[in-house]
Amino acid sequence: MHKNFKGIEKTVFGHGSFNQLDEILAERRGDNAKFMLFVVDQYFKDKPLAKRIPAKPEDSVVFVDVDVHEPTTEQIDNLRDSILKTKGLPAGVVGIGGGSVMDIAKAVSLMFTNEGSSTLYQGLNLIKKPGIYHCGVPTISGTGAEVSMTAVLTGPVKKLGLKCEWTVFNQVVLDPELIATVPRNWWFYTGMDTYIHCVESENGQYNNAYSHAYAEQAMKLCRDIYLGEQSGQNAENDEKLMVASLMGGLSLTYSEVGVCHALSYGLSKILGTRHCYANCLAFNHLGDFYPEGVAEFKEMIRKHKIDLPQGLAKEWTDEQITAMATVSYNLPHMWNHAIGSDWKDKITVKSIEELFRRL
């Protein structure tokens, strides 16, 4: 049984394509209570981009601080409830920001039409009804959230996505100019998310010709961006990174992530570590699972003089480490892909604890 993958409905790519957003939204403004909800990374509140958002007087523009924590089920429920109470059902949701904002836009679009708390829907195909129209405008590239079938949320019990075909965006606007000013460390950590997606997608039992072709090309683009002669943040590499993020996301969607994401979810759930940064912290120590990928990753770290702390585990209590390992262990689809169907013979909460102690 092969996955039947839902793709993004419409994609526009290119320098200045953000200017087409107004026209794109115009077609949908007649739906529901006839206003758009813009969810925007607070980082842009006093930046020029905020003034370019094509919001009409009737629209809601909500700036969210994604630095305090990753998207939570409570945050989604509250946003949905407050909008419904004050203005009714929007015509659509537009997310402008990084992976967290993409996930918020996707999740809230679903929760506008599915009753109760979003904690009820964390998992595969638990959502009952299609959400409202939703459009993603990434301002940092690498997570693949712009193309994925999931909206990852941290709830009281789990860090797990609302994963179904209706999660996928109706529209994405990929304007490489929007990622030009990303701070250097985050440009690196987030870009590495796509690199790690590819390494994990390739190394496991669900890899196939489709996921491989996407991973191979996304990795080639990452090598140009992070190791090539013209490596670094420049206009050409910003274009490449946007495409790499999309392709890496498509690769993992048709395959699966692995050991690094399992650890990273544990870190994020227990310590609140940001996803892409948590991936980098873990991947750095997974050379025995992904020897070539980790070696190349370390070369990229060196080349860009990226700050990646080590010796973190010394500061963690045994309870914290057990809690992180338990979160990781409870992601069977990742271990099943990376290790094989007999992964429970090879991986235990104890052995995962040892992986965390490397960090």
Next chain:
Amino acid sequence: MHKNFKGIEKTVFGHGSFNQLDEILAERRGDNAKFMLFVVDQYFKDKPLAKRIPAKPEDSVVFVDVDVHEPTTEQIDNLRDSILKTKGLPAGVVGIGGGSVMDIAKAVSLMFTNEGSSTLYQGLNLIKKPGIYHCGVPTISGTGAEVSMTAVLTGPVKKLGLKCEWTVFNQVVLDPELIATVPRNWWFYTGMDTYIHCVESENGQYNNAYSHAYAEQAMKLCRDIYLGEQSGQNAENDEKLMVASLMGGLSLTYSEVGVCHALSYGLSKILGTRHCYANCLAFNHLGDFYPEGVAEFKEMIRKHKIDLPQGLAKEWTDEQITAMATVSYNLPHMWNHAIGSDWKDKITVKSIEELFRRL
């Protein structure tokens, strides 16, 4: 102004995925007059695949002979009229075959809901209403028809597609097993369509980071399939060719085709030459436009001892050559991409006639 590209809604890829078609269609069988229309290449009429088509008693299975001519506007109108008259509006159309069958399925799905002759809608965004649900199951790979926004039809006046976002399939089923028995020459000609798509997409003013990434990977796959150590028709290459066709199609959708397709359309319109074969006949003589691509193409021809006749122009009348050149000249979007905005200063019907005389 960048293109806002409509993607395939759902994609399933993998060996044996054809067996999932029944389950996939089950969700849509309740629509309209509750029957499915299967449009199937006549080649399969007495082949095992015909028995595996998940048709119910109420469904219509229409076998079409795509060898006599490329899809015509008249053929689409007649198919639509006869089905509507006898059974009403289908729940969906499923095309099982090569590029011609893909185009028939896409075109008829649109014509079920748009009144009058399909000749009225040849061009960009002339279709008024979305078509009915349509699903594509390619049995030969390379044309990219499974992913493209167009359904190319030959009418009394033009060879031109019904091109709009509703043309794109709601579902494609990519089962590499279905292309395993393609006759060798057609495996080559059709595969070369995707190679030529990439060469043309890359060499022109509309090429960009998105179309380039897809073209680069599709060309790499073509090199593996047609030049690599394991080149030829085998299970691994069948998978690669299916992915290459998709990626080549995505590349040209976000860029544009060029000189070879302009000539090929002339050949098909005036002489009825099949699209992929016509492309190969023309591309072979376009070394001054695409030096690297044509050199590599010739290497592939040699390696697989493919029969590609030359000296054809000797048999053509001046009137035929002028007619072909006139069809080609009237594809300004292709010349504009390949030659530049000032293409009319460089290309005339006369100069295109000279290109045809090379064949």
